[in-house]
Amino acid sequence: MSAKNNHWKNFIAGQWVDSVETLAIENPATGEIFATIASATVSDVEAAVIAARNCVNQGLLSHCRPAERTALMLRIAHEIRAIAEQAVELVVLENGKRLKDAKDELAEAARYFEYYAGMADKIEGTSIPLGTDYVDYTVYEPQGISVQIVPWNFPVSICARSLAPALAAGNAVIVKSPELTPLAMTWLATACQRAGLPTGALSILCGDGPTIGGALVAHADINQIVFTGSVPTGRSILHAAAERAVPSVMELGGKSAAVVFADADLDQLIESVYWGIFFNAGQVCSAMSRLLVERSIYDQVIKRVRDLAVGLTLGPGIDNCDLTPLASAGQQRQVLQHCQQAVAQGARLVTGGATPKSMPGYFFEPTVFCDVSAEMDLFQQEVFGPVIAITPFDTEQQAWELANGTDYGLVAGIFSKDINHCLRGIRELKAGQVFVNEWYAGGIETPFGGTGLSGFGREKGQEALYNYVRSKNVAIRVAASPD
Numbered sequence: 001m002s003a004k005n006n007h008w009k010n011f012i013a014g015q016w017v018d019s020v021e022t023l024a025i026e027n028p029a030t031g032e033i034f035a036t037i038a039s040a041t042v043s044d045v046e047a048a049v050i051a052a053r054n055c056v057n058q059g060l061l062s063h064c065r066p067a068e069r070t071a072l073m074l075r076i077a078h079e080i081r082a083i084a085e086q087a088v089e090l091v092v093l094e095n096g097k098r099l100k101d102a103k104d105e106l107a108e109a110a111r112y113f114e115y116y117a118g119m120a121d122k123i124e125g126t127s128i129p130l131g132t133d134y135v136d137y138t139v140y141e142p143q144g145i146s147v148q149i150v151p152w153n154f155p156v157s158i159c160a161r162s163l164a165p166a167l168a169a170g171n172a173v174i175v176k177s178p179e180l181t182p183l184a185m186t187w188l189a190t191a192c193q194r195a196g197l198p199t200g201a202l203s204i205l206c207g208d209g210p211t212i213g214g215a216l217v218a219h220a221d222i223n224q225i226v227f228t229g230s231v232p233t234g235r236s237i238l239h240a241a242a243e244r245a246v247p248s249v250m251e252l253g254g255k256s257a258a259v260v261f262a263d264a265d266l267d268q269l270i271e272s273v274y275w276g277i278f279f280n281a282g283q284v285c286s287a288m289s290r291l292l293v294e295r296s297i298y299d300q301v302i303k304r305v306r307d308l309a310v311g312l313t314l315g316p317g318i319d320n321c322d323l324t325p326l327a328s329a330g331q332q333r334q335v336l337q338h339c340q341q342a343v344a345q346g347a348r349l350v351t352g353g354a355t356p357k358s359m360p361g362y363f364f365e366p367t368v369f370c371d372v373s374a375e376m377d378l379f380q381q382e383v384f385g386p387v388i389a390i391t392p393f394d395t396e397q398q399a400w401e402l403a404n405g406t407d408y409g410l411v412a413g414i415f416s417k418d419i420n421h422c423l424r425g426i427r428e429l430k431a432g433q434v435f436v437n438e439w440y441a442g443g444i445e446t447p448f449g450g451t452g453l454s455g456f457g458r459e460k461g462q463e464a465l466y467n468y469v470r471s472k473n474v475a476i477r478v479a480a481s482p483d
């Protein structure tokens with residue numbers, strides 16, 4: 001495979017497989033189609049499941065000594081770092097993001113393999129005392145075939161996030177790649193192949209979500225579903241999972257709030273606002289899409305956020321511009337609709353709110369709304385674009401209520417120098433992760449996942465490894481001695 005290829009194939013059972021139907025891949029910075037990829041069929045799904053089942057039944061990963069899996073994971077990480085230079089441009093081309101962020105995404109993918117390499121030989125059970133006539137212990141066994149469905153915003157790192165712990169625990173994995181950005185992910189298959197991953201332990205298929213993703217999640221021979229994507233798709237996958245009680249991890253959307261107190265360091269806050277809502281053009285599940293600000297500094301914060309927004313350079317990711325395009329025309333339309341609706345419902349537009357004039361591709365102006373109240377759609381609904389909603393609060397209690405006042409609960413943030421504000425907030429906020437004084441202060445080592453409509457289960461960190469195993473308890477009665 002070469003980064004200059006303009007036709008890409010699916011990776012099934014150790015082979016690169018073509019298809020009659022193809023999907024066109026656009027560069028969101030220009031709107032031009034620059035590549036195609038084979039669109040998988042339902043027979044491809046069947047072939048991937050058969051290969052994965054053979055891998056599981058023969059114990060190609062699960063029967064080897066754990067230390068061998070550790071070594072394999074480290075070789076995969078090494079191969080990802082080796083191909084990163086070739087793959088990075090593709091990440092920018094298909095997704096639109098900044099070159100430096102694309103480099104970070106590939107490095108993060110390698111880090112997942114290094115991190116879980118260190119855990120592959122430490123999946124230890126426990127011994128449970130039941131008295132002298134019994135021996136009791138638990139062992140952790142891999143789930144079997146793990147189906148992993150990936151969204152388009154961080155395709156390489158989100159793929160690695162679930163793939164690495166699943167392989168480290170000895171599972172076979174079938175990945176459904178996103179229709180908008182499937183190309184760079186194929187390099188993960190190349191890295192795994194070069195590292196010597198057994199045939200069938202990984203297949204990566206791209207195709208229509210309901211058809212190919214739907215066939216995978218409804219397949220009678222799979223053992224686990226890991227889904228990262230939108231709430232409606234997650235809901236439909238959960239129906240399929242319920243049919244056969246397939247264990248699932250759901251990483252869904254968010255409408256996360258940062259709570260800013262009057263004593264906050266505003267320079268630190270503004271740095272976080274860039275990362276929170278303008279990084280990756282705001283197409284981040286854990287984006288800081290709401291800013292709740294203590295009334296005494298409300299006008300000051302609005303001005304600082306506005307100044308940040310109007311100072312951003314818009315342009316292609318390859319030039320490392322501050323604000324890169326949205327991933328598709330559909331995404332651009334949706335973001336515009338959210339902004340028009342916000343204006344219609346009475347939110348005050350501070351800056352932005354439109355597609356920039358005379359720019360090709362799918363750019364959207366950095367957008368700041370204030371006076372956004374809890375009843376408005378902009379307060380409640382995920383926009384998935386560079387749009388921040390600012391709301392004032394008067395009391396600490398009101399701040400927590402506003403922050404918790406949506407159906408989501410992915411992450412939350414507190415900006416304050418007062419440890420008591422922070423500790424009370426940590427206790428009160430309904431979220432899977434709380435950032436204090438720096439948005440995205442966590443890393444691949446810190447468990448991540450939501451509550452409410454943001455889903456359930458945790459990815460990242462040691463905790464995530466236990467998604468990919470199930471425990472078996474062994475209870476043994478020791479017979480009495482005959483003499």
Ligand code: NAD
Pocket residue numbers: 149150151152153154158176177178179207208209210211212213214217228229230231233234236237251252253254284285286382384
């Ligand atoms: P999406 O739900 O439209 O698609 C996600 C994946 O599901 C794609 O690969 C798609 O092809 C597949 N799919 C679609 N219909 C399917 C079906 N019926 N059965 C099986 N698979 C199907 O989401 P998206 O637009 O790609 O991503 C944006 C959403 O993802 C946002 O809501 C965002 O918040 C969320 N997200 C969450 C996280 C997280 O970790 N919590 C990370 C990134 C994105």
